[in-house]
Each structure stands twice: as structure tokens, then as C-alpha cells.
Amino acid sequence: MKALIKLSSLTMLIFVLILSSCSEDDNGTSNPPPEVPTSNIVEAAQATADLSSLVSALQKADESANNDLVSALSGDGPFTVFAPTNAAFADLLTQLDGFDSLDDFNSEQLQDLLAVILTYHVISGTAAQSTDLSDGQSLTTLQGSELTVSLDGRVFIGDATDVDAEVTTANVETTNGVVHIINKVLLPQTILDDLADIILVPITDLALGNENLESLVAALTAANGDLPTVLRGDGPFTVLAPSDEAFTTFLDGAELGDIPVEVLTNVLLNHVIEGALFQADLEGLGSGYTHTMATGAGEENISIFFDTADGVTFNGVSSVDAADIKALNGVVHVVDAVIGLPNIVDHAIANPNLSSLVANLTDGGNTTFTDLLSMEDETFTVFAPVNAAFDDFTNPNGNDLNAILSNHVVVGAAAFSSGLSNSYVNTAAEFDTDESLSLYINTDDGVTLNGVSSVAIADIVATNGVIHAVDAVIDLPTVVTFATADPNFATLVVALTTLTPSVDFVDVLSAQDGNGDDPFTVFAPTNAAFDLLTDIPGEADLIPILQHHVIAGANVRSGDLTPDGDTVTPATLEGDTFTITLPGTDGNIANVTDGAGNMGIGIDAVDVQAINGVIHVLDAVLIPDTMN
Structure with missing residues (x-):
């Protein structure tokens, strides 16, 4: 019994000790003791x-x-x-x-x-x-x-x-x-x-810490207030940082405040390339184009040309003095000149592979093209032949070189490769000094022009337009040029050549400068138009049909037709006339009644202008009067 009492007393003591080891919060609630750490x-x-x-x-x-x-x-x-x-x-x-x-x-x-x-x-x-x-x-x-x-x-x-x-x-x-x-x-x-030499900071902070880039920092501050923040972003960026001396030359006594903010901002953005391009990367490429963050024609990013043939140069005006200054969000190259915003002419001059084009444009002190293509209030698309293209060009028709060069220029539009399709555009070259020549663009396999020249480098963006470098000089087109270049006329070409060997239609329709029956007005049936025939006739019947589509000695454009009425054409090579009614019906630009009296033939496209005539596109084949 005493032993039991002693055991109970011991149990009670343990219980009291356990309670006394617990703490109470302000409300008297007991909390367990904190854990005792066991690790250092x-x-x-x-x-x-x-x-x-x-x-x-x-x-x-x-x-x-x-x-x-x-x-x-x-x-x-x-x-x-x-x-x-x-x-x-x-x-x-x-x-x-x-x-x-x-x-x-x-x-x-x-x-x-x-x-x-x-x-x-x-x-x-x-x-x-x-x-x-x-x-x-x-x-x-x-x-x-x-x-x-x-x-x-x-x-x-x-x-x-x-x-x-x-x-x-x-x-x-x-x-x-x-x-x-x-x-x-x-x-x-x-x-x-x-760690000053190896620790990387954002590009903006790097410029702030460089005594030779104080003018750049001042320009960043004077321009768009977001620029320093942009260059602290994730990037990566490549920044071509003009030295203080470069800015002194650029300003030529003026102050940063004298430059409109939007212009200064765009100039500075023309020194920023998205992505990190180290000198070794540029040297591995040799030369070429990339885009800066500046905005050019069509709100596209402006192109910049780099060349590593003798050091590293940009747009032919600025050389790298100190390369590969690494930043946390990219790389900086210190350059010796501010890189201005390039127009079409600037880009042509900068690229040594376009030196033949520049030489021909300025031959004999000619300033017509440089004045035109330097205009900032106009927009251009230029198809620029590379040097090898001029080396290969023999000018077989003896055309005026200035007219040929004009045929590479589209005025009034910046046509970027993403927006090109099989279509005709007008160039600065002219027929008889008042009608713009057409240029056929085909995008079925790359981009080809008039079937003879392909785009090698697309979308060189300038402030006033875009350049596409091409691999062949584009001669002045004849009506035959367009017939052979446009795949919609493939059946017509076969009819004019393979199916009618006794008549050299190609030679006849290639005449220019009054050396034949030119100029011609050609009404050209599409492949679908020939498909409407039960059969293509044999040569004897096909020859007069083809001749019925050609008017010799006249360049009859849509503007020469009688509006809201009928126009009887001059005689065709076959001898008959036909009638054109303007406007047309059922979606046609105009309706044609051929020599045989067939009505409802549609003109679907007009005024494809060549140097020796004009083409209008038909949706059916014209049949002459076989009874006369």
C-alpha cells in the first residue's frame, strides 16, 4: 500500500513537471515549447x-x-x-x-x-x-x-x-x-x-560609367525618356556607341536640343540592334545586313550594312574603335561616327556590291537619280542589280541606260517582300515619255521580275523606301517579255511559238523603236480563256485567230477608249476590227465583241505597258470573221 502511494506521488510529480514545462500566452492558453535547434x-x-x-x-x-x-x-x-x-x-x-x-x-x-x-x-x-x-x-x-x-x-x-x-x-x-x-x-x-573588369552591368549603366560616352548619355537623356530604361531591359542588345568625339563631329557646333526629339530618338535607335552580335560573329558573316530598332519606311525597322573587310564598319560611315564590351544585357561596340538615318542612296553607296549601280546612276555627273532617290517626302521601291548583274548585262536592244535604270524604280510605294504577290506594278521608266512601264512580279518560287531577274537580298529598309538586291539587270520589257514572264499566258506562248512555226510571232512582237510594226496593242487570252475552246485549232486556222488579237502601229490604252459607249478598234493584223464596250458587265472592266460577232468577252486587266506596246487581258479567245 505504501509502495502504491509512493508510485502515485511519483506519477503526480512527473505530471506537474510536464505542465510546468509548457508556457501560457496572454490569454492563459498553453503552448508547446519551441524546438531546440540541433544543426549549426x-x-x-x-x-x-x-x-x-x-x-x-x-x-x-x-x-x-x-x-x-x-x-x-x-x-x-x-x-x-x-x-x-x-x-x-x-x-x-x-x-x-x-x-x-x-x-x-x-x-x-x-x-x-x-x-x-x-x-x-x-x-x-x-x-x-x-x-x-x-x-x-x-x-x-x-x-x-x-x-x-x-x-x-x-x-x-x-x-x-x-x-x-x-x-x-x-x-x-x-x-x-x-x-x-x-x-x-x-x-x-x-x-x-x-571585379570592375569582369562584372557586367546593364548597357545604360555601362555608358554612365564610361568617360568617353558622356555625349551618348546626354543624348539618351535628351531623347525619348524611355531609352535608358529600354537599354536596361533584358535584351540582349548590340549597341553601337558613338564616342564623344563622334558626337562633336555629328553636331557640328549645334546643340542636342536643336535636334527634334523624335529625330534624335530615331538616330539613337539606329545604333541599337536586337540580339548580341560580337565582333567574331560579324567577322564570321563577312558582310551583310541586319536591322536596327530605328523606324523607316512603312514603319519597318531600318537596315544597317556591316562590312568586316577592313576592320568593322557600319553603313560605310562608322568604324568600330573598341569592340566586344560586354554588358549584362548585351554587348557594346564604341564607334567613331554617329550613324545617320540612311535613305535609298545612302544604302546604295554603303554596299560595295552595289558600286556598279552607283557608278551608272551617277555617270558623267548625272544627279537625276540621286536627287530623286534622296527625296524624303516620297517613297520608293528599288530593285538594285548587284555588280555581277551589270558584268553580265549586254544591253542587246541598245536601250538607253537611264531608261533601264528607271525601270528598276517604283515610285510611291515601299513594297516589302511579305506584301509581294503575282502582280504588275509601274516603274519610273516610260513609254513615249508619258506612260509608265509595267514590271511583272512573280512569287511562285522566290521573287522574280519580268521572268529574268531574281531577288537575292530582300527588304533593305531605308527612311524613304526599300531596296531589293537583284541578280540581273531588268531590261526594258517588250510585249513578248510579259507574255513569257506571266504564267497566266503559258498557253498563249505555246500558240505563238510551238503551234505556229511558220510565223515568227516572237520576232514580230519584239520590234521596237519603229523597227517593225510597233507599237502593238495586244489583247492577250489567259490559259483559262484557251481552256474554253473545245480544241485549239490547227496552225492554218490558229494563225489568223492570233493575229486577230494584235493591233499594229498603235498603243491603245484604256484611257483611249470611249467611256460609256462603244469603241471600234483599228484593224488587227488579221484585218478585222472588233468592238470594245466600256464599262463592262459581270465584273469585267470592259466587254468585247469580236470579229465573228461573239459577245460578252471580258477584259479583266488593262494597261500592262511595255516599251513597244500595251497588253490587255482577255477571259476568252477572240475569233475573227472567217466569212470575209
């Missing part, structure tokens, strides 16, 4: 997956004989440690030129620098909970420099950079201190100085 700072980091880079950094720093950080942070303490996450270390590595991982800290000097960085995250002699920190508080680190605390609903730690670290997880208690996990590697000023 290093062990706690090793057990946290998101701090594996920190552990690796400690181990890498300790490869130098000068450091023993793992042992120190495993010691008695107490310590307060601000622990960067894996993502924070990854961000640091992206800012370091040539550093892909912590393994790149592979020398004693670099390992000692890493130790300086790590000890900058340690406060010795205290285990400061987040509640112990106050706004504006200065903390002296084990490295010797100061950290600054700021509180704004959250806890931020400021270092020598412009970006504070945020405490993302606070108060991780260990046996020898407390850890606060942060989202950025903290850097003291000494490290920024030591």
Missing part, C-alpha cells in the same frame, strides 16, 4: 536544397589556403547570416564575364574574392532575429563593410549596388546563430572595384 549554420545550409549554391561557394572559397569558412561558421558564434538562394548565385554568374559556374573561381585570387563576398553576408557576435532589425540600421559585417537595413512591410538589406536584397525567409535558428534567406548575393564596394 553550415549544417542547416547543407540540409536546405535552395542553399546548395551557398554551400558550394563556401567549399570553393575554402580551396584557398587563406580561408576556412566552413569551420568558422560551424564554430560557437553567435552569427547572423544572410544566405543567398541558388537563383541569387545564378544571377551573379550572369553578371560575370566568362563565369559559367562557381567552378570558374579556380584560382587562389578568385577564391579569396569569393571569401570576401561570403563574409560580407555574416554579422559576428549576435544572432539577430528579424524583430531585432530596425529601419535604417547599419550592420557591420565580418568582411568589415556595412550593410543597411530597410523596412517597408518586408525586410530589405542594402549593399554597395543599387539593388537591395529582400529577406524571403527569416529567422531560421541554428545552434550557433540565425539565418535569413535572401534573393540576391550582396556585394561590397571593394568587390565592385576588384
